[in-house]
Amino acid sequence: MASSVKRSLGFSRREQYTNFAAWVVAVLGAVIGITLLVLSWTRSDRFEDARGAASDVTRPVAVAGAGGRSTSQSMFEEIGAYFRAGSKNRRLEKDLATARVRLAELQAVETENRRLKELLNLFEDEREPIVSARLIGSTSTSTRRFATMSAGTNQGVARGMPVRSERGLIGRVLETGRNTSRVLLVTDRQSTVPVRRAEDGLTAFAEGESDGTVRIRLVDLTINPLKPGDIFVTSGSGGFYLPNIPVAVVTELLSDGAVAQVLSNPAATEFVTVDPVFDPDAASEIE
Amino acid sequence: MAIAVRSKVKKRRGVGRIGYAPSPLMVYGLPWASIMLASLTPMLPIITSAPLVPPLALMMLIAWRQLRPGLLPVWAGLPLGFWDDLFSGQPLGSGILLFSLTMIALEAVERQLPWRGFLQEWLFASLIVVVYLVLGAVFANPGDFGALTILGPQILLSLLPFPFVNRIVGILDRLRLVRLSRIR
Numbered sequence: 001m002a003s004s005v006k007r008s009l010g011f012s013r014r015e016q017y018t019n020f021a022a023w024v025v026a027v028l029g030a031v032i033g034i035t036l037l038v039l040s041w042t043r044s045d046r047f048e049d050a051r052g053a054a055s056d057v058t059r060p061v062a063v064a065g066a067g068g069r070s071t072s073q074s075m076f077e078e079i080g081a082y083f084r085a086g087s088k089n090r091r092l093e094k095d096l097a098t099a100r101v102r103l104a105e106l107q108a109v110e111t112e113n114r115r116l117k118e119l120l121n122l123f124e125d126e127r128e129p130i131v132s133a134r135l136i137g138s139t140s141t142s143t144r145r146f147a148t149m150s151a152g153t154n155q156g157v158a159r160g161m162p163v164r165s166e167r168g169l170i171g172r173v174l175e176t177g178r179n180t181s182r183v184l185l186v187t188d189r190q191s192t193v194p195v196r197r198a199e200d201g202l203t204a205f206a207e208g209e210s211d212g213t214v215r216i217r218l219v220d221l222t223i224n225p226l227k228p229g230d231i232f233v234t235s236g237s238g239g240f241y242l243p244n245i246p247v248a249v250v251t252e253l254l255s256d257g258a259v260a261q262v263l264s265n266p267a268a269t270e271f272v273t274v275d276p277v278f279d280p281d282a283a284s285e286i287e
Numbered sequence: 288m289a290i291a292v293r294s295k296v297k298k299r300r301g302v303g304r305i306g307y308a309p310s311p312l313m314v315y316g317l318p319w320a321s322i323m324l325a326s327l328t329p330m331l332p333i334i335t336s337a338p339l340v341p342p343l344a345l346m347m348l349i350a351w352r353q354l355r356p357g358l359l360p361v362w363a364g365l366p367l368g369f370w371d372d373l374f375s376g377q378p379l380g381s382g383i384l385l386f387s388l389t390m391i392a393l394e395a396v397e398r399q400l401p402w403r404g405f406l407q408e409w410l411f412a413s414l415i416v417v418v419y420l421v422l423g424a425v426f427a428n429p430g431d432f433g434a435l436t437i438l439g440p441q442i443l444l445s446l447l448p449f450p451f452v453n454r455i456v457g458i459l460d461r462l463r464l465v466r467l468s469r470i471r
Binding site: 140 | 336341
């Protein structure tokens with residue numbers, strides 16, 4: 001198609017000035033962009049208020065949409081379930097039988113555990129979650145992995161609080177608005193969670209890869225003791241996360257650690273709970 | 288024959304009504320509104336574990352600029368980029384810079400190559416989108432180039448639907464010029 005923009009502006013001074021001013025503002029836009037970018041790099045929470053206000057305003061629409069997410073995702077699962085009903089039933093009955101045995105064993109262990117703890121004078125760390133909220137969106141176009149949650153400062157949410165679902169750790173609160181907040185998912189490239197192996201307490205760090213997995217980096221670099229299927233839970237060091245929240249399961253070994261799949265996939269999670277910061281003093285030292 | 292012609296005229300009555308003119312709000316506002324709406328994709332109930340959704344706001348901006356040169360001013364990247372930054376998850380300033388550069392680049396293309404076909408438009412749009420995604424990943428994770436390795440699927444998903452975005456902008460453009468307000 002031929003251009004419909006005039007090549008020369010003619011003799012109108014007004015038109016010439018308008019055109020020139022438009023270009024000045026356009027170039028200024030690029031300069032402003034660079035300046036703001038540098039300012040954002042130096043402190044990541046610098047424009048928190050603007051972002052918080054923006055997501056507060058769009059919250060009602062997003063919450064309405066989030067209701068449809070779980071129904072549309074479960075619809076396909078329900079249709080699929082019809083085809084697998086028979087084999088599933090058989091398998092479930094077998095599972096139930098083994099689960100009953102395991103339950104009995106666990107009850108025995110639990111009583112023993114309680115008795116031993118009383119001996120040691122340990123107290124149980126039973127904290128009430130601050131609020132339960134909905135994940136209403138995520139930055140699906142950016143390489144940063146943030147999710148938007150439908151609770152903010154009005155509901156008592158503050159920065160640094162861990163967010164989890166019933167399956168495991170989702171991330172922690174990075175920025176708060178009045179009724180929304182931005183959650184840094186554990187899969188983000190700039191998220192590091194101190195973890196330990198569930199069975200023996202081998203310490204490591206879980207670093208996000210931005211593609212749905214985390215990389216497990218061992219603290220002690222010896223022969224790689226990991227194997228596929230190892231489950232990692234939060235260790236509680238660092239002060240943000242309560243200990244023993246499940247994080248990830250190892251899927252692939254690397255020379256200096258492993259690639260692990262996150263246990264609670266944010267895409268399949270609708271409701272999350274926000275916990276208080278585990279140890280505020282230790283956490284503030286890190287920040 | 289005459290009947291066929293009349294039915295065609297009847298169908299277009301909404302567009303060509305005599306005594307009515309397009310409303311200025313729609314004529315100048317709809318491009319801005321549609322691009323700003325496209326910036327709200329992070330508010331959609333899609334939660335992905337990797338970047339997958341195409342940068343719709345940028346693609347709409349390119350499509351509007353290519354379909355109706357001169358309708359959006361050269362400086363449109365500044366406010367639209369700022370709006371996009373509020374939701375996209377990128378550090379603030381990334382969108383302002385990249386949207387502004389996009390407008391300047393498209394203006395330069397307009398001057399150098401006044402005659403273009405659709406395939407060429409698609410090619411320019413593809414180039415801009417790839418550069419946008421790569422620079423966006425670098426800006427979001429400064430000093431960490433590993434983020435570039437996960438961009439592949441998103442780049443592919445962004446280049447293919449360009450004709451579709453173009454069509455939507457075409458439909459919006461017709462909607463924009465519907466004669467709504469009565470001439471007095």
